[in-house]
Amino acid sequence: MPKTILITGARGRIGSALVSHLDTLDERYDLRLADLDAVDKREIELDITNLAACRDAFKDVDTVIHLAGVPSPEAPFEAILPVNIGGTYNVFRAASDAGVSRVVFASSAQAIEGYPLDVQVxxxxxxxxxxxxxxxxACGEAFAAYFAYQEGVEAVAVRIGAFEQASDWQRMSERDLSAWVDPQDLCELFVRCIEADLREEPFAIVHGISDNRFKRLDLSDSRARLGYEPKADSFSVWRVGLYNASEPA
Amino acid sequence: MPKTILITGARGRIGSALVSHLDTLDERYDLRLADLDAVDKREIELDITNLAACRDAFKDVDTVIHLAGVPSPEAPFEAILPVNIGGTYNVFRAASDAGVSRVVFASSAQAIEGYPLDVQVxxxxxxxxxxxxxxxxACGEAFAAYFAYQEGVEAVAVRIGAFEQASDWQRMSERDLSAWVDPQDLCELFVRCIEADLREEPFAIVHGISDNRFKRLDLSDSRARLGYEPKADSFSVWRVGLYNASEPA
Structure with a gap:
């Protein structure tokens, strides 16, 4: 039987890319796409600030991929607290109560971005x-560690880097280049988060960036624990882009 | 001029011990004692879930010692979220806005207690x-790191161990023994948190336990960054207690 995967925030930027990717995999998964409003048949309405609604939605789900949240690093804390902290608690609490085996949590490189810029984290x-x-x-990662070790919900926290299409290389800063994640690489990383064997150690924090020549975030754990094999390198994308841009038209 | 120190949760278990200790120091500090209700003259009413009230209370304060919070490790998350997370944000936000130089945050050994019991953290x-x-x-520590490195509020997060009087040694489990902090040691650690020079590195996580023969939490940083010199050792307290208990009456 295919695994039942529920994705929160399925209509967001990363969620949309992930759903398209999973759809190419020959129906390997039974997908439930949750977001604040449901448009098509596969979608269900879910507000993660509602714990009871999360419990209902998670019945018979194997893995929750938790992408929902206020996505802006500049958002005021009043907006962040109920959704990214309260809502993430609800997702883990409901997953534990409903017997969900695993939660894959969309953390962010912003959790470690306060280190000096030349430190590889x-x-x-x-x-x-x-x-x-x-x-x-960071608080979401702490929930993940708690629910994994204390309540038996396997958890992977993916610190997602700068998620941009390669064609948008001109928008990327130096920092973004070293933290870039190609959408295709990230989608494949998420599949590995679903499939990885976590029986020996039920929790992992992994870094979600591409195989960039210079890396803000170290990829050892993503490779060792999940078998991640990123393909893209922002620096070669950038170099080729610059070269083409400097050619006479 | 003496430093102005505001203590949140001043009437709690640790707050009361700390105030008594600071009172022995020849009025070295100008103390403002904040708690949900004010009883004597030095006390001010402060509910940390009220950001505006925190801003008012923190005017002309040099250092905030933030002890207020739901103290029970078994409390339901609904009780913890607004006070320990929302309230701690308010304390840091108000400290930054009011120009407070330093916040000393009462973290807890519970932030790391999920490690296997024979690991020294x-x-x-x-x-x-x-x-x-x-x-x-753990979330409070993440706030502390953010406000220290990004907003210039020096911050020390003290992971407080098992705070018990030595005379209560019979209440202590094996874990408590290795994480015990004698109230006198902890009070002296807090003074060092107020006095330490943090100009080179504005943030520290330090462990707040005594000089126990076996330590659940490593004390290297408490010693190196703050000059902490704990005096008590739970294992000798325990041994002496057991010995006396086994003597004929």
Whole structure:
């Protein structure tokens, strides 16, 4: 039987890309797409600030991929608290109560972005958020560790880097280049988060960036624990883009 | 001029001990004692879930010692969220807005208590909370890192161990013994948190336990960054207690 996967925030930027990717995989998964409003048949309405609604939605689900949240690093804390912290608690609480086996949590590179810019951050270092959004993601990682080790819900927290199409290389800053994640690489990383064997160790923090020549976030754990094999490299994308841009028209 | 120190949760278990200790120091500090209700002259009413009230209370304060919070590791998350997370945000936000130089935050050993019991935890390891109270303390540490590095409010997060009088040694479990903090040691640690020079590095996580023969939490950073010199050792307290208890009456 195919695994039942519920995605929160399925209509968001990353959610849409992930759903398109999973749809190419020959119906390997039974997908439930949750977001604040439902448009097509596969979608269900879910407000993660409603714990009872999360419990209902998670019945008979194997894995929850939790992408829903206030996505802006600049959002005021009053907006972040109920959704990114309260809502993430609800997602884990409901997953535990409903017998969900695994939660894959969309954390963010913002959880560690306060380190000096020339430091390569490893997953075994303490968090150092750059902003209050990053604080909320650090808090989500703490929920994940709690529910994995204390309540038996396997959990992977993916610190997602700068999610941009390669064609948008001109929008990327130096920091973004070193933290870039190609959408295709990230989608494949999420599949590995669903499939990885976590029986020995029920929790992982992994970094979600591409195979960039210079890396803000170390990929050792993503490779070792999940078998992640990123393909893209922002620096070659950038170099080729610059070269083409400098050619006479 | 003496430093102005505001203590939140001043009437709590640790707050009361700390105030008594600071009162022995020849009026070295100008104290403002904040709690939900004010009883004597030095006390002010402050509900940390009220951001505007925090801003008012923090005017002309040099250092805030933030002890207020739901103290029970077993508290339901609905009780913890607004006070330990929302309230701690308010304390840091108001401190930053009011120009407070430093916040000393009462974190807890519960933030790392999910590690296997024979692991000695260092401050450079990721959090692993044992309960939702511990998650809220981990979140408080993330606030502290954010406000220290990004908004210039110096911050020390003290992971407080098992705070018990030595005379209550019979109440202590094996875990408590290795995480015990004698009230006198903890009070002296708080003074060092007020006095330490943090100009080179504006943030520290330090462990607040005594000089126990076996330590659940490593004290290297407490000693190196603050000059902490704990005096008590739970294991000798325990041994002496057992010895006396086994003597004929």
């Amino acid at each position: 490893r997953t075994d270092m303490p968090v150092r958020p750059k902003n209050l959004y990053g604080v909320s993601k | 260092r401050t450079d390891m990721p959090v692993r909370p044992k309960n939702l109270y511990g998650v809220s303390k």
